[in-house]
Amino acid sequence: MFKKRHLAATAALLITGAFAVTGCSGGAGAADSGSKSDDLKGLTGVIGSKDFSEQYILAYLTTDLLNAHGANLTTNTKLVGSANTRQALTDKQFLGYWEYTGTAWITYLKNTQPITDPKKQFDAVAEADLKQNSVKWMDPAPLNNTYAFAIRSSQAKKLGVKTLSDVAKLPKDQQTFCIESEFSTRDDGWPGLKKAYGIDVPDSNVKLLDTGVIYTATQKGNDCNFGEVFQTDGRIKALDLTVMKDDKQFFPVYQGAFTMQDAVFQKYPKIADVMAKLSPLLTTEQMQELNAKVDVDGEEPADVAKQFLKDKGLI
Known part of the structure; x- marks a missing residue:
């Protein structure tokens, strides 16, 4: 799993090329029989991901869940590297994707010292990213992918x-x-x-x-x-x-959360309520299990995501 964060000089070309790839996949449609509501009717766009299994799973989880509440979203898992995925969000090519607090704080917001308390770190990231970049952070999952x-x-x-x-x-x-x-x-x-x-x-x-x-x-x-x-x-x-235990607490907290364009969130604030059904379930241990289904058992990320949502009664 991964966290590719190197900003390549050809980032714009990578992003443009990725959107031309026919492998861009769609999540469950709004008319899916497991649809729970029409709260997000009219919401369209692309949910993105970085290029590793956990991110693929998170992208499909989000697409299928939001679509079950009336949205009509697709999933793009073709970009390489954190910086390219982030750029796709800030360039409004992605509606949103899952990010990690440590990555945003150090890499995107250019801070040199992480905050060791997970809640304080999340609050600081969410406030700064919204103010500086108009990126809205949903409430985080418990998982720490450090x-x-x-x-x-x-x-x-x-x-x-x-x-x-x-x-x-x-x-x-x-x-x-x-x-x-x-x-x-x-x-x-x-x-x-x-x-x-x-x-x-x-x-x-x-x-x-x-x-x-x-x-x-x-x-x-x-x-x-x-x-x-x-x-x-x-x-x-x-x-x-x-x-090995990080006994000097060098590594930042990498708590996962769905990040999105704030302008879209302002139009569809119920996204927060829908994502709140999913995020609390995604502990570090739960993500280890889901990731193992892909990286060890060879299952498809889209299938793993859909089955998890069905098992939890979310779609």
């Missing part, structure tokens, strides 16, 4: 490591890491983490891999002992990985 480092459990026991401070004390040849390219340049990523924990290893100790590959590489242990992972990823449990 960064973490994991190691295969057998190796964790062998090395005697439980925290990132323990990792920093290991011999240099055991301090090997697999990270994604975006994480390698973020202030709330590798540069900041090394400084916070005093990790000083040569570049040869760090492998840049795609997000999904990191999990299997960490489980195998050939490329690295420690892999950059995300708290809500279902592969952590499935691959028997042990997450």
Whole structure:
């Protein structure tokens, strides 16, 4: 799962191209037999996502739920990177998408210090983003999809490591890491983490891999002992990985919430009431389960989302 946040120079081209892709999918229509109301009749547009499983699931959950209340929305999961997805929102090409408080606070709002209290962090992000960018944040889900480092459990026991401070004390040849390219340049990523924990290893100790590959590489242990992972990823449990405790609380809180154009929200304020039916259900543990259905079991995100909404009586 992922959080691609690197702003490519070709962002505008990526966004334009993504909307031409025929793979843009629609959620359940307003006439779906599970429709609960017509509260959002007349609401049209695109629900977007970043390019990892959790985001795909969240996008389909939102599209299908809002459509069940009278909207007529489609889903686009084709953009690459957080910055491109965010730009699609601010350029009014996306009606909305799910974002994380830590990402918005550090990357978009350009703050250098995260707020460790989740509620205070959310309130600060929501207030600033609305004022500066006319982006409205719905009430957040409990899930915290923060960064973490994991190691295969057998190796964790062998090395005697439980925290990132323990990792920093290991011999240099055991301090090997697999990270994604975006994480390698973020202030709330590798540069900041090394400084916070005093990790000083040569570049040869760090492998840049795609997000999904990191999990299997960490489980195998050939490329690295420690892999950059995300708290809500279902592969952590499935691959028997042990997450290192962030004992210095370096990583920000990445609480998830649906973000949208404020102008649209002002026209359809009942979106908040509809989203309030879903968001409280999405705990870290629940997202791990949903993500595992996609990343471990191979199910389609759209199917996972629809089944969850049916199971919870929301559509």
